[in-house]
Amino acid sequence: MSLSEKSDEEISELLTKFGIKHGPIVESTRGLYEKKLARLMESAAVKSSPDKTFYREEEEEVTYITYHTPVRHEAYGDS
Numbered sequence: 001m002s003l004s005e006k007s008d009e010e011i012s013e014l015l016t017k018f019g020i021k022h023g024p025i026v027e028s029t030r031g032l033y034e035k036k037l038a039r040l041m042e043s044a045a046v047k048s049s050p051d052k053t054f055y056r057e058e059e060e061e062v063t064y065i066t067y068h069t070p071v072r073h074e075a076y077g078d079s
Contacts, residue, residue, distance in 0.1 A: 003034040011037070018044075 003011065008025035011033055015022045018040045022033060 003037055
């Protein structure tokens with residue numbers, strides 16, 4: 001099935017699958033998205049190889065803390 005025969009929803013799903021940020025699929029944008037998908041699908045077909053292993057890296061959760069210098073009060077330390 002060619003891209004022109006796919007529904008707008010199917011085109012949207014393919015764009016998301018290939019990591020292409022996109023807006024609504026309408027008559028004025030559909031041709032552009034079909035061209036992008038065709039190029040990506042063609043290059044993906046050439047690059048894929050069953051003997052390669054791909055790894056997915058997970059994002060590491062980072063927590064930032066702010067250090068504040070302790071406030072010194074003159075009355076407490078001077079006895």
